[in-house]
Amino acid sequence: MPKINPEKNSPELWLEHWPWPDAEGHKYRRGHLGCVTGPPSATGAARLAARAGLRIGAGLVSLLSPPASVLVNAVHSTAVMVKAFHDSDSLSSLASETNCTVIGPAAGVTEATARNVISVLATAESAVLDADALTVFKDAPKDLFKHLRPTTVLTPHEGEFERVFPGLLDQLGRIEAAKSASSVSGAVMILKGAETVIANPDGRVVINRHASPFLATAGSGDVLAGITGGLMAQGMSAYHAACAAVWVHGDASLRFGPGMIAEDLPEMLPGILASFYASRS
Ligand SMILES: NC(=O)C1=CN([C@@H]2O[C@H](COP(=O)(O)OP(=O)(O)OC[C@H]3O[C@@H](n4cnc5c(N)ncnc54)[C@H](O)[C@@H]3O)[C@@H](O)[C@H]2O)[C@@H](O)CC1
Numbered sequence: 315m316p317k318i319n320p321e322k323n324s325p326e327l328w329l330e331h332w333p334w335p336d337a338e339g340h341k342y343r344r345g346h347l348g349c350v351t352g353p354p355s356a357t358g359a360a361r362l363a364a365r366a367g368l369r370i371g372a373g374l375v376s377l378l379s380p381p382a383s384v385l386v387n388a389v390h391s392t393a394v395m396v397k398a399f400h401d402s403d404s405l406s407s408l409a410s411e412t413n414c415t416v417i418g419p420a421a422g423v424t425e426a427t428a429r430n431v432i433s434v435l436a437t438a439e440s441a442v443l444d445a446d447a448l449t450v451f452k453d454a455p456k457d458l459f460k461h462l463r464p465t466t467v468l469t470p471h472e473g474e475f476e477r478v479f480p481g482l483l484d485q486l487g488r489i490e491a492a493k494s495a496s497s498v499s500g501a502v503m504i505l506k507g508a509e510t511v512i513a514n515p516d517g518r519v520v521i522n523r524h525a526s527p528f529l530a531t532a533g534s535g536d537v538l539a540g541i542t543g544g545l546m547a548q549g550m551s552a553y554h555a556a557c558a559a560v561w562v563h564g565d566a567s568l569r570f571g572p573g574m575i576a577e578d579l580p581e582m583l584p585g586i587l588a589s590f591y592a593s594r595s
Protein backbone atom coordinates (compact mmCIF):
# COMPACT_ATOMS: atom_id res chain seq x y z
CA MET A 315 0.00 0.00 0.00
CA PRO A 316 1.47 3.46 -0.91
CA LYS A 317 2.52 5.53 2.11
CA ILE A 318 0.48 8.72 2.53
CA ASN A 319 2.11 11.92 3.72
CA PRO A 320 -0.80 13.95 5.05
CA GLU A 321 -0.67 17.71 5.21
CA LYS A 322 0.54 19.17 8.52
CA ASN A 323 -2.09 21.11 10.46
CA SER A 324 -1.38 24.84 10.63
CA PRO A 325 -3.37 28.11 10.65
CA GLU A 326 -2.62 28.56 6.92
CA LEU A 327 -5.16 25.83 6.25
CA TRP A 328 -8.12 27.52 7.96
CA LEU A 329 -7.39 30.96 9.47
CA GLU A 330 -8.85 32.82 6.47
CA HIS A 331 -12.18 31.13 7.29
CA TRP A 332 -12.19 32.26 10.93
CA PRO A 333 -15.69 33.49 11.97
CA TRP A 334 -14.90 36.96 13.35
CA PRO A 335 -17.91 38.95 14.57
CA ASP A 336 -19.37 41.68 12.31
CA ALA A 337 -19.28 45.26 13.48
CA GLU A 338 -23.09 45.25 13.10
CA GLY A 339 -23.54 41.80 14.66
CA HIS A 340 -25.37 40.63 17.77
CA LYS A 341 -25.17 37.45 19.84
CA TYR A 342 -27.76 35.55 17.76
CA ARG A 343 -25.61 36.13 14.67
CA ARG A 344 -22.55 34.60 16.40
CA GLY A 345 -24.18 31.16 16.60
CA HIS A 346 -25.90 29.07 19.25
CA LEU A 347 -24.10 26.00 20.62
CA GLY A 348 -25.92 23.29 22.60
CA CYS A 349 -24.09 20.82 24.86
CA VAL A 350 -26.04 17.81 26.12
CA THR A 351 -25.26 16.97 29.74
CA GLY A 352 -25.34 13.66 31.58
CA PRO A 353 -27.03 12.60 34.84
CA PRO A 354 -26.55 14.65 38.06
CA SER A 355 -23.24 13.01 39.00
CA ALA A 356 -21.75 13.49 35.51
CA THR A 357 -22.43 17.01 34.28
CA GLY A 358 -18.91 18.49 34.36
CA ALA A 359 -17.79 17.12 31.00
CA ALA A 360 -20.55 18.91 29.08
CA ARG A 361 -19.85 22.10 31.04
CA LEU A 362 -16.20 21.94 29.97
CA ALA A 363 -17.37 21.73 26.36
CA ALA A 364 -19.85 24.56 26.89
CA ARG A 365 -17.30 26.95 28.37
CA ALA A 366 -14.86 26.18 25.54
CA GLY A 367 -17.61 26.87 22.99
CA LEU A 368 -18.37 30.22 24.59
CA ARG A 369 -14.67 31.18 24.78
CA ILE A 370 -14.09 30.32 21.11
CA GLY A 371 -16.81 32.81 20.20
CA ALA A 372 -20.27 31.22 20.00
CA GLY A 373 -22.74 34.01 20.87
CA LEU A 374 -25.00 31.77 22.94
CA VAL A 375 -24.30 28.46 24.65
CA SER A 376 -26.98 26.27 26.24
CA LEU A 377 -26.56 23.19 28.38
CA LEU A 378 -29.30 20.79 27.28
CA SER A 379 -29.99 18.95 30.50
CA PRO A 380 -32.11 16.05 31.74
CA PRO A 381 -34.51 17.44 34.39
CA ALA A 382 -32.65 15.75 37.24
CA SER A 383 -29.42 17.58 36.32
CA VAL A 384 -30.87 21.06 35.85
CA LEU A 385 -30.15 22.23 39.38
CA VAL A 386 -26.54 21.05 39.44
CA ASN A 387 -25.95 22.61 35.99
CA ALA A 388 -27.62 25.85 37.02
CA VAL A 389 -25.53 26.32 40.14
CA HIS A 390 -22.35 25.86 38.07
CA SER A 391 -23.29 28.15 35.17
CA THR A 392 -23.30 31.89 34.66
CA ALA A 393 -23.07 33.02 31.03
CA VAL A 394 -23.96 29.52 29.86
CA MET A 395 -27.73 28.90 29.87
CA VAL A 396 -29.52 25.73 31.03
CA LYS A 397 -32.52 24.19 29.23
CA ALA A 398 -34.33 21.01 30.32
CA PHE A 399 -35.30 18.15 28.02
CA HIS A 400 -37.61 15.37 29.22
CA ASP A 401 -37.13 12.85 26.40
CA SER A 402 -35.50 12.50 23.00
CA ASP A 403 -38.38 14.37 21.31
CA SER A 404 -37.96 17.43 23.51
CA LEU A 405 -34.16 17.22 23.04
CA SER A 406 -34.75 17.18 19.29
CA SER A 407 -36.76 20.35 19.59
CA LEU A 408 -34.05 22.11 21.66
CA ALA A 409 -31.33 20.92 19.26
CA SER A 410 -33.26 22.44 16.34
CA GLU A 411 -32.76 25.87 17.95
CA THR A 412 -28.97 25.45 17.93
CA ASN A 413 -26.50 25.87 15.07
CA CYS A 414 -24.46 23.01 16.48
CA THR A 415 -25.00 20.52 19.30
CA VAL A 416 -22.30 18.53 21.11
CA ILE A 417 -23.40 15.21 22.56
CA GLY A 418 -21.49 12.40 24.26
CA PRO A 419 -19.26 13.75 27.06
CA ALA A 420 -20.37 11.81 30.16
CA ALA A 421 -23.78 11.24 28.55
CA GLY A 422 -23.87 7.62 29.78
CA VAL A 423 -23.74 4.40 27.78
CA THR A 424 -27.51 3.86 27.75
CA GLU A 425 -30.34 3.32 25.29
CA ALA A 426 -31.52 6.84 26.09
CA THR A 427 -28.18 8.22 24.90
CA ALA A 428 -28.50 6.31 21.59
CA ARG A 429 -32.00 7.77 21.07
CA ASN A 430 -30.76 11.24 22.03
CA VAL A 431 -27.90 11.08 19.52
CA ILE A 432 -30.30 10.22 16.70
CA SER A 433 -32.66 13.01 17.79
CA VAL A 434 -29.85 15.56 17.78
CA LEU A 435 -28.66 14.42 14.35
CA ALA A 436 -32.21 14.77 13.01
CA THR A 437 -32.63 18.45 13.86
CA ALA A 438 -29.38 20.23 14.77
CA GLU A 439 -27.82 22.11 11.83
CA SER A 440 -24.53 20.41 12.71
CA ALA A 441 -23.28 18.13 15.49
CA VAL A 442 -20.20 16.89 17.31
CA LEU A 443 -20.35 13.31 18.62
CA ASP A 444 -17.82 12.40 21.30
CA ALA A 445 -17.25 9.73 23.94
CA ASP A 446 -20.47 7.91 24.97
CA ALA A 447 -22.31 9.10 21.83
CA LEU A 448 -19.90 6.81 19.94
CA THR A 449 -19.55 4.03 22.52
CA VAL A 450 -23.34 3.42 22.61
CA PHE A 451 -23.19 2.29 18.96
CA LYS A 452 -20.49 -0.32 19.64
CA ASP A 453 -22.75 -3.24 18.71
CA ALA A 454 -24.47 -1.59 15.75
CA PRO A 455 -22.32 1.17 14.21
CA LYS A 456 -24.35 1.11 10.98
CA ASP A 457 -27.35 2.32 13.00
CA LEU A 458 -25.31 5.44 13.63
CA PHE A 459 -23.77 5.85 10.16
CA LYS A 460 -27.13 6.15 8.41
CA HIS A 461 -27.84 9.35 10.39
CA LEU A 462 -24.45 11.02 9.82
CA ARG A 463 -23.86 13.91 7.44
CA PRO A 464 -20.81 15.90 6.28
CA THR A 465 -21.84 18.46 8.92
CA THR A 466 -21.18 15.91 11.68
CA VAL A 467 -17.79 15.64 13.41
CA LEU A 468 -16.82 12.47 15.32
CA THR A 469 -14.07 12.87 17.94
CA PRO A 470 -13.00 9.39 19.11
CA HIS A 471 -9.86 8.50 21.05
CA GLU A 472 -8.39 5.18 19.92
CA GLY A 473 -10.52 3.16 22.36
CA GLU A 474 -13.73 4.74 21.07
CA PHE A 475 -12.57 4.46 17.45
CA GLU A 476 -12.00 0.71 17.88
CA ARG A 477 -15.54 0.29 19.23
CA VAL A 478 -17.18 1.91 16.18
CA PHE A 479 -14.67 0.85 13.50
CA PRO A 480 -13.40 -2.49 14.85
CA GLY A 481 -10.13 -3.75 13.38
CA LEU A 482 -9.49 -0.73 11.15
CA LEU A 483 -6.61 0.67 13.21
CA ASP A 484 -4.71 -2.63 13.25
CA GLN A 485 -5.38 -3.22 9.60
CA LEU A 486 -4.58 0.23 8.18
CA GLY A 487 -2.73 2.33 10.77
CA ARG A 488 -4.01 5.65 12.12
CA ILE A 489 -3.97 7.81 8.99
CA GLU A 490 -5.58 5.36 6.56
CA ALA A 491 -7.98 4.19 9.28
CA ALA A 492 -9.21 7.74 9.91
CA LYS A 493 -9.61 8.31 6.15
CA SER A 494 -11.50 5.08 5.68
CA ALA A 495 -13.73 5.71 8.73
CA SER A 496 -14.61 9.17 7.43
CA SER A 497 -15.45 7.81 4.01
CA VAL A 498 -17.53 4.89 5.38
CA SER A 499 -19.42 6.98 7.94
CA GLY A 500 -19.79 10.14 5.83
CA ALA A 501 -18.69 12.34 8.76
CA VAL A 502 -15.56 14.37 9.54
CA MET A 503 -13.23 12.36 11.76
CA ILE A 504 -10.95 13.63 14.52
CA LEU A 505 -8.95 10.59 15.60
CA LYS A 506 -7.36 11.89 18.81
CA GLY A 507 -3.98 11.02 20.25
CA ALA A 508 -0.43 12.35 20.53
CA GLU A 509 -0.69 12.80 16.76
CA THR A 510 -4.30 13.64 15.93
CA VAL A 511 -5.58 12.80 12.45
CA ILE A 512 -8.38 14.85 10.89
CA ALA A 513 -10.10 13.30 7.87
CA ASN A 514 -12.88 14.56 5.61
CA PRO A 515 -15.20 12.23 3.63
CA ASP A 516 -13.83 13.70 0.35
CA GLY A 517 -10.39 12.23 1.12
CA ARG A 518 -8.63 15.28 2.60
CA VAL A 519 -6.50 14.38 5.60
CA VAL A 520 -4.38 16.44 7.99
CA ILE A 521 -2.09 15.43 10.84
CA ASN A 522 -1.67 17.55 13.96
CA ARG A 523 1.51 17.41 16.05
CA HIS A 524 1.02 20.87 17.56
CA ALA A 525 0.11 19.70 21.09
CA SER A 526 1.61 19.07 24.50
CA PRO A 527 1.64 15.66 26.25
CA PHE A 528 0.07 17.48 29.22
CA LEU A 529 -3.18 17.16 27.23
CA ALA A 530 -3.33 13.59 28.54
CA THR A 531 -5.60 14.67 31.41
CA ALA A 532 -9.28 14.00 32.17
CA GLY A 533 -11.67 16.26 30.33
CA SER A 534 -9.30 17.70 27.72
CA GLY A 535 -11.20 15.85 24.98
CA ASP A 536 -14.46 17.39 26.21
CA VAL A 537 -12.88 20.83 25.73
CA LEU A 538 -11.88 19.88 22.17
CA ALA A 539 -15.48 18.86 21.40
CA GLY A 540 -16.67 22.26 22.67
CA ILE A 541 -14.11 24.23 20.64
CA THR A 542 -15.07 22.30 17.50
CA GLY A 543 -18.78 22.80 18.13
CA GLY A 544 -18.29 26.48 18.99
CA LEU A 545 -16.60 27.11 15.63
CA MET A 546 -19.26 25.16 13.72
CA ALA A 547 -22.02 27.08 15.53
CA GLN A 548 -20.42 30.24 14.12
CA GLY A 549 -20.68 28.84 10.60
CA MET A 550 -17.22 27.39 9.99
CA SER A 551 -17.37 24.24 7.85
CA ALA A 552 -17.03 20.96 9.75
CA TYR A 553 -13.61 20.16 8.23
CA HIS A 554 -12.10 23.62 8.81
CA ALA A 555 -13.60 23.72 12.32
CA ALA A 556 -12.11 20.30 13.11
CA CYS A 557 -8.62 21.28 11.90
CA ALA A 558 -8.76 24.69 13.60
CA ALA A 559 -10.09 23.28 16.88
CA VAL A 560 -7.39 20.62 17.11
CA TRP A 561 -4.62 23.18 16.45
CA VAL A 562 -6.02 25.76 18.87
CA HIS A 563 -6.56 23.09 21.57
CA GLY A 564 -2.93 21.98 21.11
CA ASP A 565 -1.71 25.57 21.17
CA ALA A 566 -3.58 26.20 24.42
CA SER A 567 -1.85 23.17 25.97
CA LEU A 568 1.59 24.33 24.78
CA ARG A 569 0.99 27.84 26.13
CA PHE A 570 -0.04 26.51 29.56
CA GLY A 571 2.49 23.68 29.89
CA PRO A 572 3.07 21.61 33.06
CA GLY A 573 0.32 21.45 35.65
CA MET A 574 -2.45 22.03 33.16
CA ILE A 575 -5.93 20.63 33.86
CA ALA A 576 -8.84 20.63 31.44
CA GLU A 577 -10.41 23.70 33.08
CA ASP A 578 -7.30 25.72 32.09
CA LEU A 579 -7.71 25.14 28.37
CA PRO A 580 -10.69 27.45 27.66
CA GLU A 581 -8.92 30.21 29.63
CA MET A 582 -5.98 30.10 27.19
CA LEU A 583 -8.22 30.81 24.20
CA PRO A 584 -8.40 34.63 24.48
CA GLY A 585 -4.61 34.91 24.06
CA ILE A 586 -4.69 32.70 20.96
CA LEU A 587 -7.65 34.61 19.50
CA ALA A 588 -5.87 37.91 20.17
CA SER A 589 -2.82 36.76 18.18
CA PHE A 590 -5.04 35.66 15.26
CA TYR A 591 -7.02 38.93 15.40
CA ALA A 592 -3.85 41.02 15.35
CA SER A 593 -2.56 39.14 12.28
CA ARG A 594 -5.64 39.93 10.11
CA SER A 595 -4.72 41.80 6.93
N1 LIG B 1 -15.24 15.64 34.12
C1 LIG B 1 -15.91 14.64 33.62
O1 LIG B 1 -17.08 14.44 33.92
C2 LIG B 1 -15.23 13.72 32.67
C3 LIG B 1 -15.98 12.73 32.07
N2 LIG B 1 -15.47 11.92 31.14
C4 LIG B 1 -16.41 10.95 30.55
O2 LIG B 1 -16.15 9.69 31.13
C5 LIG B 1 -16.66 8.69 30.25
C6 LIG B 1 -15.59 7.65 30.04
O3 LIG B 1 -14.58 8.14 29.16
P1 LIG B 1 -13.10 7.55 29.11
O4 LIG B 1 -12.44 8.19 27.92
O5 LIG B 1 -12.42 7.68 30.42
O6 LIG B 1 -13.30 6.03 28.98
P2 LIG B 1 -13.91 5.07 27.89
O7 LIG B 1 -15.28 4.71 28.33
O8 LIG B 1 -13.77 5.55 26.52
O9 LIG B 1 -13.01 3.78 28.05
C7 LIG B 1 -11.69 3.80 28.49
C8 LIG B 1 -11.10 2.52 28.01
O10 LIG B 1 -10.68 2.70 26.66
C9 LIG B 1 -9.31 2.36 26.53
N3 LIG B 1 -8.59 3.23 25.63
C10 LIG B 1 -7.96 2.84 24.52
N4 LIG B 1 -7.36 3.85 23.91
C11 LIG B 1 -7.59 4.93 24.66
C12 LIG B 1 -7.20 6.27 24.55
N5 LIG B 1 -6.49 6.72 23.53
N6 LIG B 1 -7.63 7.14 25.50
C13 LIG B 1 -8.38 6.71 26.53
N7 LIG B 1 -8.77 5.43 26.71
C14 LIG B 1 -8.39 4.54 25.76
C15 LIG B 1 -8.74 2.47 27.97
O11 LIG B 1 -7.66 1.60 28.10
C16 LIG B 1 -9.90 2.13 28.84
O12 LIG B 1 -9.95 0.73 29.04
C17 LIG B 1 -17.07 9.41 28.96
O13 LIG B 1 -18.43 9.67 29.01
C18 LIG B 1 -16.32 10.71 29.06
O14 LIG B 1 -16.94 11.74 28.34
C19 LIG B 1 -14.11 12.05 30.65
O15 LIG B 1 -14.21 12.89 29.52
C20 LIG B 1 -13.20 12.67 31.71
C21 LIG B 1 -13.79 13.89 32.36
Ligand SMILES: Nc1ncnc2c1ncn2[C@@H]1O[C@H](COP(=O)(O)OP(=O)(O)O)[C@@H](O)[C@H]1O
Pocket residue numbers: 445471506507508509510525526527528529530531532533534535536537538
Ligand atom coordinates in the same frame (compact mmCIF):
# COMPACT_ATOMS: atom_id res chain seq x y z
N1 LIG C 1 0.51 12.39 24.58
C1 LIG C 1 -0.32 13.31 24.06
N2 LIG C 1 0.18 14.32 23.32
C2 LIG C 1 -0.63 15.25 22.80
N3 LIG C 1 -1.99 15.24 22.94
C3 LIG C 1 -2.54 14.24 23.65
C4 LIG C 1 -1.74 13.24 24.24
N4 LIG C 1 -2.57 12.38 24.90
C5 LIG C 1 -3.82 12.84 24.73
N5 LIG C 1 -3.81 13.96 23.98
C6 LIG C 1 -5.00 14.74 23.56
O1 LIG C 1 -5.80 14.95 24.73
C7 LIG C 1 -7.19 14.79 24.42
C8 LIG C 1 -7.74 13.64 25.25
O2 LIG C 1 -9.07 13.42 24.93
P1 LIG C 1 -9.89 12.18 25.51
O3 LIG C 1 -9.09 10.94 25.42
O4 LIG C 1 -11.22 12.21 24.87
O5 LIG C 1 -10.00 12.56 27.05
P2 LIG C 1 -11.26 12.87 27.98
O6 LIG C 1 -12.32 11.85 27.65
O7 LIG C 1 -10.73 12.70 29.36
O8 LIG C 1 -11.73 14.24 27.69
C9 LIG C 1 -7.25 14.59 22.92
O9 LIG C 1 -7.41 15.83 22.27
C10 LIG C 1 -5.88 13.99 22.59
O10 LIG C 1 -5.50 14.22 21.26
